[in-house]
Amino acid sequence: MSKLIKICALNDIRPLGSRIVELPGISAGPVAIFRTADNDVFAVEDRCPHKQGPLSQGIVHGKSVTCPLHNWVIGLENGEAAAPDVGCAKSYAVKIQDDDVYLEAAVDETQQVAVNE
Amino acid sequence: MNMMMTNSPKQLQKQRLVLIGNGMAGVRTIEEVLKANPELFDITIFGAEPHGNYNRIMLSPVLAGEKTINEIMLNDDDWYAENNITLHKGKTVTKIDRVKRQVIADDGTVAGYDRLLLATGANPFILPIPGADLPGVITFRDIHDVDQMLAAASEHQKAVVIGGGLLGLEAAKGLATQGMDVTVVHLMDTLMERQLDETAAKLLQQSLEEQGLEFLTGAETEAITGEDRVTGIKFKDGTEFATDIVVMAVGIKPNKALAEKAGIHCERGIVVNDTMQTYDPSVYAVGECVQHRKNTYGLVAPLFEQGKICANHLVNKCVLRYLGSVTSTKLKVTGIDLFSAGDFTGDDTTEEIVLRDPGRNVYKKLVIKDDRIQGGVMYGDTVDGAWYFQLMRDEIDVSDLRDSLLFGKAHLGNSGHGEQNQISGMDNAAEVCGCNGVCKGDIVQAITDKKLFTLEDVRTQTKASASCGSCTGLVEQILASTVGGDYSETPNEKPLCPCTDHTHEEVRRVILENDLKTIPATMRFLEWRQPDGCAKCRPALNYYLLCAWPADYKDDGQSRFINERVHANIQKDGTYSVIPRMWGGTTTPDELRAIADVADKFNIPDVKVTGGQRINLLGVKKEDLPAAWADLNEAGMVSGHAYGKSLRTVKTCVGSEWCRFGVQDSTALGVALEKALWGSWTPHKFKAAVSGCPRNCAESTIKDFGVVAVESGWELHVGGNGGTKVRATDLLGKVKTVEEVLEYARAFIQFYREDAHYLERTVHWLERVGLSIVKERIVENAELRKEYAERFIFSQKYAQFDPWQEQVSNEKATRDYEHLKLVRKLAS
Numbered sequence: 023m024s025k026l027i028k029i030c031a032l033n034d035i036r037p038l039g040s041r042i043v044e045l046p047g048i049s050a051g052p053v054a055i056f057r058t059a060d061n062d063v064f065a066v067e068d069r070c071p072h073k074q075g076p077l078s079q080g081i082v083h084g085k086s087v088t089c090p091l092h093n094w095v096i097g098l099e100n101g102e103a104a105a106p107d108v109g110c111a112k113s114y115a116v117k118i119q120d121d122d123v124y125l126e127a128a129v130d131e132t133q134q135v136a137v138n139e
Numbered sequence: 140m141n142m143m144m145t146n147s148p149k150q151l152q153k154q155r156l157v158l159i160g161n162g163m164a165g166v167r168t169i170e171e172v173l174k175a176n177p178e179l180f181d182i183t184i185f186g187a188e189p190h191g192n193y194n195r196i197m198l199s200p201v202l203a204g205e206k207t208i209n210e211i212m213l214n215d216d217d218w219y220a221e222n223n224i225t226l227h228k229g230k231t232v233t234k235i236d237r238v239k240r241q242v243i244a245d246d247g248t249v250a251g252y253d254r255l256l257l258a259t260g261a262n263p264f265i266l267p268i269p270g271a272d273l274p275g276v277i278t279f280r281d282i283h284d285v286d287q288m289l290a291a292a293s294e295h296q297k298a299v300v301i302g303g304g305l306l307g308l309e310a311a312k313g314l315a316t317q318g319m320d321v322t323v324v325h326l327m328d329t330l331m332e333r334q335l336d337e338t339a340a341k342l343l344q345q346s347l348e349e350q351g352l353e354f355l356t357g358a359e360t361e362a363i364t365g366e367d368r369v370t371g372i373k374f375k376d377g378t379e380f381a382t383d384i385v386v387m388a389v390g391i392k393p394n395k396a397l398a399e400k401a402g403i404h405c406e407r408g409i410v411v412n413d414t415m416q417t418y419d420p421s422v423y424a425v426g427e428c429v430q431h432r433k434n435t436y437g438l439v440a441p442l443f444e445q446g447k448i449c450a451n452h453l454v455n456k457c458v459l460r461y462l463g464s465v466t467s468t469k470l471k472v473t474g475i476d477l478f479s480a481g482d483f484t485g486d487d488t489t490e491e492i493v494l495r496d497p498g499r500n501v502y503k504k505l506v507i508k509d510d511r512i513q514g515g516v517m518y519g520d521t522v523d524g525a526w527y528f529q530l531m532r533d534e535i536d537v538s539d540l541r542d543s544l545l546f547g548k549a550h551l552g553n554s555g556h557g558e559q560n561q562i563s564g565m566d567n568a569a570e571v572c573g574c575n576g577v578c579k580g581d582i583v584q585a586i587t588d589k590k591l592f593t594l595e596d597v598r599t600q601t602k603a604s605a606s607c608g609s610c611t612g613l614v615e616q617i618l619a620s621t622v623g624g625d626y627s628e629t630p631n632e633k634p635l636c637p638c639t640d641h642t643h644e645e646v647r648r649v650i651l652e653n654d655l656k657t658i659p660a661t662m663r664f665l666e667w668r669q670p671d672g673c674a675k676c677r678p679a680l681n682y683y684l685l686c687a688w689p690a691d692y693k694d695d696g697q698s699r700f701i702n703e704r705v706h707a708n709i710q711k712d713g714t715y716s717v718i719p720r721m722w723g724g725t726t727t728p729d730e731l732r733a734i735a736d737v738a739d740k741f742n743i744p745d746v747k748v749t750g751g752q753r754i755n756l757l758g759v760k761k762e763d764l765p766a767a768w769a770d771l772n773e774a775g776m777v778s779g780h781a782y783g784k785s786l787r788t789v790k791t792c793v794g795s796e797w798c799r800f801g802v803q804d805s806t807a808l809g810v811a812l813e814k815a816l817w818g819s820w821t822p823h824k825f826k827a828a829v830s831g832c833p834r835n836c837a838e839s840t841i842k843d844f845g846v847v848a849v850e851s852g853w854e855l856h857v858g859g860n861g862g863t864k865v866r867a868t869d870l871l872g873k874v875k876t877v878e879e880v881l882e883y884a885r886a887f888i889q890f891y892r893e894d895a896h897y898l899e900r901t902v903h904w905l906e907r908v909g910l911s912i913v914k915e916r917i918v919e920n921a922e923l924r925k926e927y928a929e930r931f932i933f934s935q936k937y938a939q940f941d942p943w944q945e946q947v948s949n950e951k952a953t954r955d956y957e958h959l960k961l962v963r964k965l966a967s
């Protein structure tokens with residue numbers, strides 16, 4: 023079943039910035055929530071497909087982030103590394119409603135998940 | 140887009156662009172057009188050859204059996220289809236009707252155009268001698284020629300190549316590799332006389348002879364003999380000998396016949412202006428068929444540059460201009476390292492510096508005029524070719540480098556690579572890039588498989604020289620020996636990043652002249668291609684704005700690299716390191732206690748003394764940073780900017796206070812210097828040191844700004860580097876007082892701040908602009924020096940604060956260090 027999980031208010035993230043959230047039950051490691059200049063919001067696991075660099079700490083431009091460790095460019099829409107590099111970070115669907123950011127996640131009913139209320 | 144099309148029927152019809160000549164320059168131009176505006180044109184291409192566009196320069200390796208035709212295709216049929224290009228393969232255009240705006244091919248195909256692009260290349264020159272049309276006489280220009288040569292090699296034994304230039308030698312070597320006995324016949328006394336001086340030519344001839352080629356120089360061919368096919372060749376002096384084939388490689392001539400017939404103005408080639416436009420405004424031309432400002436070109440690099448500029452005008456952007464190119468050459472013969480550029484003969488107004496080492500079989504010559512390199516030849520050791528070429532194109536004053544110039548850039552300090560100067564002798568398995576573990580073979584393979592032509596492409600694709608950059612010279616030479624010339628752009632004219640065509644200089648100038656005070660305003664004004672740039676340009680713009688408007692500019696944290704954004708160095712596991720400032724390398728028991736307490740309190744796993752005379756707390760979690768800083772602040776410590784493009788450390792030695800040799804108080808000066816310079820942002824990191832006597836225990840002579848105490852005062856040194864390439868400083872001058880040291884230091888750092896490119900360390904900046912200009916402004920002109928120093932002091936009013944304290948005291952800022960918190964709850 024898919025569920026909307028409230029993550030934060032849009033304004034908790036700076037434009038061209040990112041924050042990290044732990045989502046036990048949904049993602050093994052931290053997930054980075056990015057905000058672009060156009061106020062689009064994306065969620066990508068905070069692990070670069072190259073050598074696990076924290077993508078949340080990179081520079082955001084367009085709909086991409088440049089990894090802080092060795093400058094791979096990762097697309098925020100699907101987590102794919104830009105050519106010529108090859109690799110993919112897991113991405114998650116997000117939604118903005120009334121200036122709040124929600125994660126759309128398939129949730130296993132029996133598991134504990136974090137929910138913001 | 141769709142709406143526009145339905146609303147206005149005019150938009151329905153795209154403009155028609157027709158290209159004549161499906162070769163390297165023409166198709167590259169089309170690629171540039173598609174990159175700039177894929178929607179603008181309906182594109183039709185005519186090519187006389189029955190192939191897609193292929194890499195003509197790789198015909199030599201194909202002939203030598205090192206490559207197959209398939210491996211050298213640049214654009215296959217799918218590429219044309221994917222880009223909706225109508226390709227007429229194997230059709231030669233025989234007529235251009237400029238009135239009807241149509242081109243007509245030999246099979247009757249007609250295509251109308253709004254814009255016409257001519258890229259008909261060049262034709263091999265055929266000596267007008269008897270027998271030149273006999274079967275067995277072959278030129279070396281296209282796939283068909285190579286097929287003919289390969290067929291001949293399998294049936295016959297003896298070959299003569301007429302022409303001892305680049306093309307002739309590559310053909311000769313290829314045929315020899317195919318097992319033929321090859322004699323090269325050359326009109327002049329020495330080979331490649333347009334690229335080599337006599338000495339280098341002799342060395343070249345010697346090693347080609349060792350590889351099995353024979354030479355006949357100073358020989359004028361009179362006729363080719365034979366009845367049904369070639370059987371021999373005859374010279375003016377009466378000698379004659381037998382051969383089965385003759386390859387004519389005596390030069391090329393621009394293919395302008397079609398244009399001429401259509402009434403387009405031609406001289407040696409089709410004449411174009413700086414926008415690559417012919418005398419007919421709707422007709423453009425690029426490539427070997429073109430004559431621009433009296434010059435024609437026969438190498439790919441300048442043709443690609445023309446293509447880029449031509450495309451810029453075809454899509455109506457109209458900002459670029461072609462100003463001509465300076466080219467360099469590299470012979471693509473395995474086992475031979477040879478590089479030549481510019482004017483290498485000189486005259487009575489020039490000087491020569493020559494290095495000759497018969498033992499190593501190395502010869503290098505540079506021709507210098509008014510302290511600028513005019514040209515040069517290198518044989519045997521070409522690793523510095525690209526560097527000399529760059530100094531030449533940028534017209535750098537080399538007077539300061541002169542005494543060691545010929546020893547190459549490696550001589551300026553190159554940790555570890557000093558020995559490896561001969562590309563040809565390098566094993567494919569030899570590691571070229573130590574940072575990314577890239578071997579020579581990987582690079583060569585990427586260049587040929589991925590069709591790379593520029594250093595930037597090689598960097599992106601292989602990562603070679605993409606990190607610390609110390610192997611750049613090697614990579615450039617591998618590239619050059621694979622594609623036959625230097626393909627890097629002139630650094631001064633290099634765009635700041637792929638988001639723009641403007642250079643660092645232009646951007647800085649425009650910011651000042653137009654009162655641009657934010658990154659978006661700058662990007663809008665300069666029509667950046669990406670609305671919020673990339674990770675390369677944003678930090679650069681942020682710095683340029685900050686340097687231009689110290690009082691007004693609001694720093695943009697999101698445009699800074701993570702280290703500068705969070706005032707700590709990111710580590711490979713995502714934790715951070717924290718280095719507080721220790722003024723001039725001094726500390727106190729209280730500070731040490733506070734550091735120890737912070738390490739305990741935040742469970743910091745590692746404490747290490749740095750190479751910069753201070754202490755590093757390693758492995759701090761991001762969330763803990765503000766609290767750790769607060770404790771350090773409490774003990775009176777501030778950020779050490781170990782993460783910044785800014786002043787790092789000022790190292791000192793004990794000096795006259797304790798040391799039996801010390802002649803001045805170096806520690807006190809070091810502290811004063813650090814207090815004067817800290818906080819300021821610089822194009823790259825900036826390090827200083829003060830030693831108490833010429834024994835130089837603080838290593839002042841490998842710092843950006845180094846001070847060495849002498850009896851009579853202080854020696855000032857600049858432009859040193861202890862990193863990737865070790866380079867000792869240049870002496871700027873000598874002063875008497877501490878106040879003077881500070882003024883010179885402020886003036887120097889400010890000049891560097893205002894002039895260098897972002898991410899250019901003082902050593903590279905000085906090598907680019909020359910020490911003389913620094914001396915002129917900072918040493919010789921007291922007035923200017925004061926102005927620079929004052930501008931620095933003014934900017935420090937806005938820069939000298941502790942960023943840690945600023946973050947700690949700002950709730951909105953500290954929030955960024957925390958994870959977002961969710962309330963834990965069972966799923967329902």
Ligand code: SRM
Nearest residue numbers: 708709716748749750751752753781860861862863864900
């Ligand atoms: C911590 C330290 C190593 C140590 O354990 O001692 C260090 C650590 C790093 N150095 Fe260094 N350098 C350190 C002293 C040096 C020195 C020695 C010195 O300053 O006297 C040098 C040679 C001197 C010089 O710079 O000329 C040095 C030459 C480099 C270079 C090469 C610079 C160059 O122009 O060639 C780099 C790469 C760069 O900046 O692009 C570099 C880059 C780095 C980076 C920032 C790599 C990176 O981008 O992440 C390392 C950060 C690790 C971290 O998070 O702390 N580090 N680095 C030293 C900090 C000194 C300090 O107190 O601030």
Ligand SMILES: Cc1cc2nc3c(=O)[nH]c(=O)nc-3n(C[C@H](O)[C@H](O)[C@H](O)COP(=O)(O)OP(=O)(O)OC[C@H]3O[C@@H](n4cnc5c(N)ncnc54)[C@H](O)[C@@H]3O)c2cc1C
Nearest residue numbers: 160162163164187195196231232260426427437438439623
């Ligand atoms: C063997 C060899 C080695 C070389 N090595 C190097 C090297 O190492 N480094 C380097 O920089 N350069 C090298 N060059 C030179 C380089 O290949 C040329 O400078 C480059 O290919 C020129 O590009 P172009 O587009 O002007 O001409 P071309 O690539 O020759 O393209 C012109 C095309 O137009 C076609 N054409 C002509 N007229 C018509 C018409 N009327 N209708 C239809 N089609 C027509 C021709 O058939 C041809 O295919 C080498 C060249 C050769 C032959």
Ligand code: SF4
Nearest residue numbers: 574607749750862863
């Ligand atoms: S600290 Fe410096 S030398 Fe050591 S690994 Fe990092 S960058 Fe390389």
Ligand code: FES
Nearest residue numbers: 070072073075089
């Ligand atoms: S870990 Fe991201 S680029 Fe290397």
